[in-house]
Amino acid sequence: MNQHLLSMHDVSAEDVIRILDTAESFREVGTRVIKKVPALRGRTVVNLFYENSTRTRISFELAAKRLSADVINFSSGGSSVSKGESLKDTALTLQAMGADAIVIRHSSSGSPFQLTKWVRGHVLNAGDGTHEHPTQALLDLYTMRERLGRLEGLRVAIVGDVLHSRVARSLSFGLVKMGADVTLVGPATLIPADAPQWGVHVSHDVDEVLSKLDVCYLLRVQTERQRLEYFPSVREYARLFGLNRSRVSLLPEGSLIMHPGPMNRGVEIDSDVADLPQSVIEDQVTNGIAVRMALLYLLLGGRQGEAAAEVTDG
Amino acid sequence: MSKILGPDDVRRALARIAHEIVERERTGGLVLVGIADRGDHLALRLAGEIAKIEGVEVPVGILDITFYRDDIGLSAEAPEVHETKIPFDIAGRTVVLVDDVLFTGRTIRAAMDALTDLGRARRIRLAVLVDRGHRELPIRADFVGKNVPTQLSDDVRVLVTEVDGEDGAVVEEGTTGSALKETPAVAGQEAPAVAGQEAPAVAGQEAPALAGQEAPAVAGQEEGA
Amino acid sequence: MASPELLFRGARVVDPRAGFDEVADVLVKDGVVADVGRGLGGASAEVVGCDGLVLAPGLVDLHTHLREPGFEQKETVETGTRAAAAGGFTAVAPMANTDPVADDASVIAEVRAAAERAGLADVFPVGAITKGLEGEVLAEIGEMVAAGVRVFSDDGRCVPTARTLRNALTYALAFDEAVIAEHCEDASLSSGQQMHEGISSFSLGLAGQPAAAEDAIVFRDIEMARLTGGRLHVCHLSSARSVELVRRAKSDGLRVSAEVTPHHLVFIDEDLRTYDTNRKVNPPFRAASDREALRQGLADGTIDVIATDHAPHAVEEKEAEFDRAPPGTIGLETALAVALTELVAPGILTLPRALETLSCTPAGILGARDHGGPIEAGRPANLVLFDPDERWIVEPPFASRSRNSAFLGRELLGRVRFTVLHGELTVSEGKATR
Numbered sequence: 001m002n003q004h005l006l007s008m009h010d011v012s013a014e015d016v017i018r019i020l021d022t023a024e025s026f027r028e029v030g031t032r033v034i035k036k037v038p039a040l041r042g043r044t045v046v047n048l049f050y051e052n053s054t055r056t057r058i059s060f061e062l063a064a065k066r067l068s069a070d071v072i073n074f075s076s077g078g079s080s081v082s083k084g085e086s087l088k089d090t091a092l093t094l095q096a097m098g099a100d101a102i103v104i105r106h107s108s109s110g111s112p113f114q115l116t117k118w119v120r121g122h123v124l125n126a127g128d129g130t131h132e133h134p135t136q137a138l139l140d141l142y143t144m145r146e147r148l149g150r151l152e153g154l155r156v157a158i159v160g161d162v163l164h165s166r167v168a169r170s171l172s173f174g175l176v177k178m179g180a181d182v183t184l185v186g187p188a189t190l191i192p193a194d195a196p197q198w199g200v201h202v203s204h205d206v207d208e209v210l211s212k213l214d215v216c217y218l219l220r221v222q223t224e225r226q227r228l229e230y231f232p233s234v235r236e237y238a239r240l241f242g243l244n245r246s247r248v249s250l251l252p253e254g255s256l257i258m259h260p261g262p263m264n265r266g267v268e269i270d271s272d273v274a275d276l277p278q279s280v281i282e283d284q285v286t287n288g289i290a291v292r293m294a295l296l297y298l299l300l301g302g303r304q305g306e307a308a309a310e311v312t313d314g
Numbered sequence: 315m316s317k318i319l320g321p322d323d324v325r326r327a328l329a330r331i332a333h334e335i336v337e338r339e340r341t342g343g344l345v346l347v348g349i350a351d352r353g354d355h356l357a358l359r360l361a362g363e364i365a366k367i368e369g370v371e372v373p374v375g376i377l378d379i380t381f382y383r384d385d386i387g388l389s390a391e392a393p394e395v396h397e398t399k400i401p402f403d404i405a406g407r408t409v410v411l412v413d414d415v416l417f418t419g420r421t422i423r424a425a426m427d428a429l430t431d432l433g434r435a436r437r438i439r440l441a442v443l444v445d446r447g448h449r450e451l452p453i454r455a456d457f458v459g460k461n462v463p464t465q466l467s468d469d470v471r472v473l474v475t476e477v478d479g480e481d482g483a484v485v486e487e488g489t490t491g492s493a494l495k496e497t498p499a500v501a502g503q504e505a506p507a508v509a510g511q512e513a514p515a516v517a518g519q520e521a522p523a524l525a526g527q528e529a530p531a532v533a534g535q536e537e538g539a
Numbered sequence: 540m541a542s543p544e545l546l547f548r549g550a551r552v553v554d555p556r557a558g559f560d561e562v563a564d565v566l567v568k569d570g571v572v573a574d575v576g577r578g579l580g581g582a583s584a585e586v587v588g589c590d591g592l593v594l595a596p597g598l599v600d601l602h603t604h605l606r607e608p609g610f611e612q613k614e615t616v617e618t619g620t621r622a623a624a625a626g627g628f629t630a631v632a633p634m635a636n637t638d639p640v641a642d643d644a645s646v647i648a649e650v651r652a653a654a655e656r657a658g659l660a661d662v663f664p665v666g667a668i669t670k671g672l673e674g675e676v677l678a679e680i681g682e683m684v685a686a687g688v689r690v691f692s693d694d695g696r697c698v699p700t701a702r703t704l705r706n707a708l709t710y711a712l713a714f715d716e717a718v719i720a721e722h723c724e725d726a727s728l729s730s731g732q733q734m735h736e737g738i739s740s741f742s743l744g745l746a747g748q749p750a751a752a753e754d755a756i757v758f759r760d761i762e763m764a765r766l767t768g769g770r771l772h773v774c775h776l777s778s779a780r781s782v783e784l785v786r787r788a789k790s791d792g793l794r795v796s797a798e799v800t801p802h803h804l805v806f807i808d809e810d811l812r813t814y815d816t817n818r819k820v821n822p823p824f825r826a827a828s829d830r831e832a833l834r835q836g837l838a839d840g841t842i843d844v845i846a847t848d849h850a851p852h853a854v855e856e857k858e859a860e861f862d863r864a865p866p867g868t869i870g871l872e873t874a875l876a877v878a879l880t881e882l883v884a885p886g887i888l889t890l891p892r893a894l895e896t897l898s899c900t901p902a903g904i905l906g907a908r909d910h911g912g913p914i915e916a917g918r919p920a921n922l923v924l925f926d927p928d929e930r931w932i933v934e935p936p937f938a939s940r941s942r943n944s945a946f947l948g949r950e951l952l953g954r955v956r957f958t959v960l961h962g963e964l965t966v967s968e969g970k971a972t973r
Contacts, residue, residue, distance in 0.1 A: 029398075032432065033433075039383075067381075086859060088858050088859075108861060108862045109733075129862070131743060132744065166744060194738040297381075297392055301391075301392025302390055302392050303387060
């Protein structure tokens with residue numbers, strides 16, 4: 001595996017299988033009374049969260065702690081991050097503290113790449129702007145594989161504001177890499193025009209797509225987007241693309257409903273649909289810790305003391 | 315590459331170990347935990363032998379010790395992980411750890427740490443198919459299939475039908491000379507080291523328990539099923 | 540104090556305006572070229588052996604940002620002209636987006652005075668088109684023309700309405716050599732943009748601006764040139780369609796000229812995949828097909844000038860998150876080498892043509908009569924001598940105060956050895972003389 005996990009392009013199909021298999025073992029650890037193993041004892045993992053995200057941060061924090069690593073949390077609203085210290089200066093401080101791994105979530109696409117220039121430890125992207133969210137994609141792949149037994153050939157629709165979704169990008173790249181059949185669904189203004197170059201299909205009609213799916217993956221609709229004129233109203237979105245009860249009946253038996261959270265109940269997904277058994281939204285949360293443990297283990301479990309990865313010339 | 319055990323040797327060794335276990339530990343409260351990724355198959359075989367001898371089904375678990383290794387971070391890649399499945403409580407039980415090859419003792423040290431996190435066993439015993447010497451920690455096996463003197467640089471592997479298609483054990487000679495490492499002889503327990511080779515502790519000759527420290531288990535006084 | 544007598548012996552003298560390309564000696568005395576020929580003597584001259592070197596008219600940069608007044612942390616007139624000299628330039632045209640904006644003769648005079656004090660290059664300040672670059676009221680164009688300004692630009696910004704541009708083009712007609720230079724960008728299409736809109740921007744999660752943001756305004760501006768008969772210069776072209784529009788405009792006989800930067804001739808949008816902020820520029824690097832069209836446009840004369848758009852930014856500004864970093868790359872010190880490496884060596888341009896785009900043509904547009912050649916007796920000695928075969932890696936220290944080069948770490952071919960400004964060496968043996 002690479003030194004860093006910045007995007008889904010950092011992992012090969014073999015790496016993905018390895019990550020998912022390793023996550024299996026960590027899921028088992030989560031069923032023990034002592035949910036802890038000494039694998040990363042003495043290592044320091046820093047959570048550098050510029051964007052507020054309690055659930056992802058806690059997931060990473062638990063993952064690191066269950067590996068017996070020491071955890072430091074830098075989150076926005078606390079100390080230097082909010083005082084406007086530059087990313088570079090924060091990075092150098094963390095480097096001086098001996099961080100073995102830095103988990104970074106930031107609103108600027110590409111920040112994790114820049115971080116790798118200033119630190120020697122491993123960098124994990126916990127979500128950067130509208131670029132990628134690779135750990136989310138991996139835990140989603142884990143959930144799909146666990147529920148459906150395979151990834152190759154799975155028919156998956158990703159529905160919603162793909163243009164602004166880092167989850168949609170990572171998941172699309174990951175699914176295509178594992179041989180799944182991906183369709184992006186949403187209003188034409190919210191799906192990148194060149195998306196087919198990613199190896200995916202595009203549709204603007206969710207009803208046409210639903211009956212042929214193994215997984216219906218819903219993206220959160222950012223209601224602020226409406227101001228940017230991509231879409232007339234929340235109401236129209238819900239009418240055209242929202243997963244309501246009648247749409248759910250179009251889904252084949254045994255198919256999954258997934259959502260990265262947090263949900264806009266009543267917009268992209270109706271409340272009663274979210275609570276159906278075929279909705280595996282809660283599993284996604286549980287699996288998140290196991291997958292993140294696997295990633296921390298695989299990244300930090302190799303030889304330490306590597307120099308920071310060189311930013312290569314294009 | 316030379317063969318140290320053939321399929322019949324393995325069969326006989328496992329049968330003998332099963333008898334020794336039954337004789338010394340009894341089956342009450344006994345569980346077998348095989349260390350992935352060949353010890354688990356051996357553990358299942360042992361359980362089968364014990365069932366033949368005593369007509370008792372002894373619970374078997376699989377233990378992966380990767381997360382407890384002391385060398386995480388020393389190889390280029392993180393060590394490969396296997397499944398752990400111990401569907402029973404080990405608290406108060408006699409756990410017999412089963413592994414294919416006993417070498418430096420570090421795997422067993424990790425296994426004991428893992429077991430300790432899973433519960434408080436009454437006692438832990440160790441059964442191995444091959445003991446090849448060169449201990450780096452004060453660890454010894456209670457039940458041994460075969461003692462094999464080896465050089466430090468040799469590679470010793472156990473084969474099991476379930477994984478390798480046949481049963482057996484082989485040793486592949488390593489380069490001699492500079493690969494050798496000084497291993498401190500453990501006082502009173504091992505035959506003096508032959509130059510370049512080390513004889514492991516002789517099976518079945520457990521040092522007598524020191525007075526006052528432990529009386530042999532007496533039937534009826536053991537806890538658990 | 541008389542300037543030294545210099546005899547440059549045995550260089551390959553390339554003089555596009557004179558159509559001259561031969562090995563010769565050039566004698567420089569009292570600020571002018573005294574003689575060009577073979578076997579020149581010069582008893583009191585300091586002889587400089589120029590075996591293997593090329594001697595050409597000093598380069599002229601039609602589009603540069605010296606940042607003074609107002610942004611001296613990025614660059615000053617002194618450091619900027621030193622960077623220019625290091626790159627073989629003897630004249631530069633600094634843009635008006637300083638603070639205060641160069642929208643009247645006083646700021647122009649201030650910049651000129653600073654340049655004279657430094658004595659490292661001749662400076663031909665560009666005046667703003669509109670007051671404060673606000674795009675509404677015309678700036679004091681007449682006053683600035685009287686102060687010697689020829690080129691007017693709101694660069695950094697695009698003139699927001701066709702009406703204002705029309706007025707500027709029309710008003711400038713009264714001043715024979717005045718040129719309106721436009722930064723063509725439709726702000727409504729480009730707002731929030733970080734790079735070119737395409738599969739790369741979608742994959743990188745960065746807001747993009749489509750090529751149409753430039754094409755639409757190039758079209759608009761050419762139509763205004765057609766409507767008014769005015770003189771239009773299109774800055775830093777980046778898109779294939781824009782090149783085609785300029786080609787069409789020229790064949791229609793309109794008075795349109797165009798420039799391209801060295802970096803747009805090299806990089807494309809994919810080169811941003813590591814989020815290197817030194818490659819964040821405006822207009823952005825576009826697709827491979829756009830780059831191809833730009834090279835072709837230079838080769839066939841549709842594009843007249845290579846101009847650096849030298850845009851220094853302080854280290855801490857560029858060492859930030861991609862979307863927070865200001866766009867721009869420095870370019871004075873690498874322009875010639877980039878042209879040699881990426882255009883002349885692969886045979887896309889001949890050396891004389893490359894030098895024409897870097898020196899003669901911009902000198903003409905700028906009205907910089909002392910520059911661009913021809914190299915002949917009596918004309919001011921503004922020259923560059925370079926080794927076309929020397930390989931070097933682009934890395935600090937730079938003469939520029941800033942370090943934000945898109946070419947950092949890259950190996951280039953061609954190194955300036957001497958730069959001569961009005962007969963005096965500003966660069967000698969590759970080092971600044973002051």
